[in-house]
Amino acid sequence: MAVAELSSSYTKTSLHSSQLSFLSNRLSNPSRRIDLQPLPPTRNARVVCSVASIQVQAPVPVHAEDPKMKRECYGVFYVTYDLKAEEQTKTWKKMINIAVSGAAGMISNHLLFKLASGEVFGRDQPIALKLLGSERSFQALEGVAMELEDSLYPLLKEVSIGIDPYDVFQDAEWALLIGAKPRGPGMERADLLEINGKIFAEQGKALNAVASRNVKVIVVGNPCNTNALICLKNAPNIPAKNFHALTRLDENRAKCQLALKAGVFYDKVSNMTIWGNHSTTQVPDFLNGRIDGLPVEEVIKDTKWLEEDFTEKIQKRGGVLIKKWGRSSAASTSVSIVDAIRSLVTPTPEGDWFSSGVFTNGNPYGVAEELVFSMPCRSKGDGDYELVKDVIFDDYLLKRITKAEAELLAEKKCVAHLIGEGIAVCDLPEDTMLPGEM
C-alpha cells in the first residue's frame, strides 16, 4: 500500500485530532513508515501434507477405504517445507514421527503440548504428531489438533489424526499408548485385561505392520505391564526390548515421599526402583534407594514407616488426588511420561538409574522370563537401555518381588489367547488396581 493511497483514505475518515496529527506526521515522514526487515520468501509453500507426498512416492499398504480414516495432516500442518532450506531450521535434526493413542484424553492433552514445545526431544528436533482416537472421540481429536495449530509451536511440523492404528502408526518412531478403556462399575481386573488386551493386541499387530522397525513403545493404558506384554508379543518384528510399561509416576511419587519423610528436597533422592507390576503389588525399593548419596535406611531410621507406610502412601496417592482435585492425575502422569522418554534419549546421570517396565528375558535378577516387569535401567541416551546389575536384595525385598512376579504370571495366563499361548485361564486372587487409576 503506497503512501498516496493511505493519504486519500485518511481524508475520508473522521478521526480524533491526536490521531490526525500523529498520522499526518507519519505521512510527512514516509521513511519511518515501515522499518521491518523483509524475511526471505518461503520455498516449497504448497498446501500439501508432506507425509502424503512421501506416501505417493513409496506406497505402503494401509487399511484406508474410509476417506475419514485416511491419514492427512490437519489444518495448517498441510504445508510442505524443506527444513534444510531455511536459515532457522537447517541445523535441526531429521523430523521424527510420534504416535499417541488416547490422544483426545486428558493425559494426552497435557502431553502433546509438552512434546510440541521441544522440552522432551530438544529444541532442534522437529516432530510430527500422529494422533489416534476412536470413532466417538474423532471430533475431540480435531479440537486437539486445532489447539495445537493455535499454539504456533515452531518444532511441530505435522499433525495428523485418525482412528485406524494401521494408518496412524505408519513410520512411527515413538508410540505412546495412552488410550485404554477405563474400568466400568463392578468391572474386575480380569475383565479389564480382556477388554484392553484386545486393543493392545491389535495395536501390536499394527505397529508390527507399519511402524519404524526400531519404534520405541511406552504403554500407559492399564493394566500397563500385561498390555505391554500383549503388544510386544503381537509385534514379533520389533525388538521386545523396545516396549515399556510406565512405572515412572510411581517412581516419582516414591522419591517425593522419601524426600518428605527425610526433610530434604526431592532432587536429593536417587536410585529409586519400582519393581514389578503397576498395581498394588508394586515394590518401591528403599533398600537400594539413596538420599543424598546414602542408603535410604541410613537417613530414615523408621523401619516401620518404610515397610508399612511408604508403599501405601505411593499407592494411595492417586486416590487422594481424585478426592481432592475431582479428577485423575493427568498433569503429573504426563510429566512422568516425559521423564520416561527423556530417560531414554539423554544419558542417565553417573551412578543413578530409572525404573521402567521392560521385557524380562535375560534379566540378571532371576525374575521369570517372558514378562514385562519394572526394573532399574540405565541409558546412554540412544533410546535404548540396559538393566542395572549393581543392586542388592534382602529377604523382605525378594519376598515382595516374588509376589509381584506371581501376579504378572497370573495376569499372563488370563491373556494366553492374545499372546499365542493357547487357552486363557484366569485366576486372579484379588483386585490389585491402584486407587484412582482407570
Next chain:
Amino acid sequence: MAVAELSSSYTKTSLHSSQLSFLSNRLSNPSRRIDLQPLPPTRNARVVCSVASIQVQAPVPVHAEDPKMKRECYGVFYVTYDLKAEEQTKTWKKMINIAVSGAAGMISNHLLFKLASGEVFGRDQPIALKLLGSERSFQALEGVAMELEDSLYPLLKEVSIGIDPYDVFQDAEWALLIGAKPRGPGMERADLLEINGKIFAEQGKALNAVASRNVKVIVVGNPCNTNALICLKNAPNIPAKNFHALTRLDENRAKCQLALKAGVFYDKVSNMTIWGNHSTTQVPDFLNGRIDGLPVEEVIKDTKWLEEDFTEKIQKRGGVLIKKWGRSSAASTSVSIVDAIRSLVTPTPEGDWFSSGVFTNGNPYGVAEELVFSMPCRSKGDGDYELVKDVIFDDYLLKRITKAEAELLAEKKCVAHLIGEGIAVCDLPEDTMLPGEM
C-alpha cells in the same frame, strides 16, 4: 547394610535358583556391590519453609488471622536450602515469586507445569509458585500442589497455596490473574463486569499492598481489558505500565488463520497486532501484518476474506473448539500466557512485535487515554516494553479501532465506582463476549 547382614538374610529366603546364583556371585564379589557416586550432603535441610523464615526476619503486615489462610509452603516444598551452596544450582539466578489466581482451574493446570518446567523463565531460573484459590477450591488447590510435588521439577523450589490475595501476592514479581467468575446463564457482560470487577479491585489493592513494587501483572480473567484497568487503578503504587490484558491467544489464532489462508507455515506470519478489546470488537490488523516479510494484502489478495471472514474465524474459534472438544481451550490459552510472558523476558526479534492489552497513556496512536487497549509492543527482554511507532492506518482499520475504543470507554463507565470515578452508568449496546469464553 553390610554384606554379612545381607548374607544372613538370604539364607532364610527361598529363592529362585537363578536369583541365588546371581546373589551369591554378587556376595562373593562385594566390590561390585555399589558403584554409586556418593552425593555431597545437603546443607540447611531443615523442614521449614524458607519464605516463612524470611518473613520472620522482615515482617510485613498481612491479613492472616485464620491459620488456613496463612501462607505456608506445601508438602515437600517446606524444605529450606541455599541454592548457592550446591554445585548444580550455584549458577542459578535468584528465585522469583510467581502468583497465579484461579490456580485450581483448567488453564492453570496447564500453565503451572509449564512454569515449573523452566520453559518459560529458563533453566537457570528457580521459581516459587504462590497459588490463589477460593474457599470452595481449596481442596483442589491441594491436589494441584500434590501433582506439582510428584513432578519433581528441580527449578520449582516453593509452592504455597492460599485464599487471601494479601497473603498469596506477598513479594510477587509476576501475578497471573486467571481466576474470574464464569458467566452464568442469562448473565450479560455488564453483570460480569460488576462481579469480576470487584474481584479485580480487591486483587489490585492486595498487589498494591504486598507485591513487589515492580510486579508484572497479566490479567486473563474476563472481561480482561477492563479487569486490568480496575486492577491497575486500585494499585496506584505499581506502575500502570506493568499491567497487561491477555490478547495473545487472539494474536496466535490470527497468525494461524493467515498462514492457513496463505498456504504457508505459521512461523512465516509476523507483525500481527490485535487492537483493542478482548471481545468481538477486537481488531486483528492485516494492514500491518506480514507474511514472509511481505504485507498480508500482497500475499492474500482476497480482500473480502480479510475484511469479513478473517476476524470471524478468529473470534469463533473458541466456540468451535468447545463444540468439538467439549471444553474451553485451556491448553492453547495457557500456551498463549507463556508466549505473553516470554515476549516480556526475551528480546523481541528484530522488526517484529507482539500484542498486549496495555495502558493507553502516552500512546502514539491517538487512542483515548486511561484505558487498557491491545496494541503492538516490543521488549528488550527486561520485563518492560515500548509501543511500536512504525505502524500504518487506513480508513477501515481506524474505523474498527474507534469502535473498540468506544466499547472500552463504555465498559469503563460501568465500573466507575471501582476505579474512583464516581457513580457507574452502564450502557453497553450489545453483548460482545467472544463465543466459547467464560
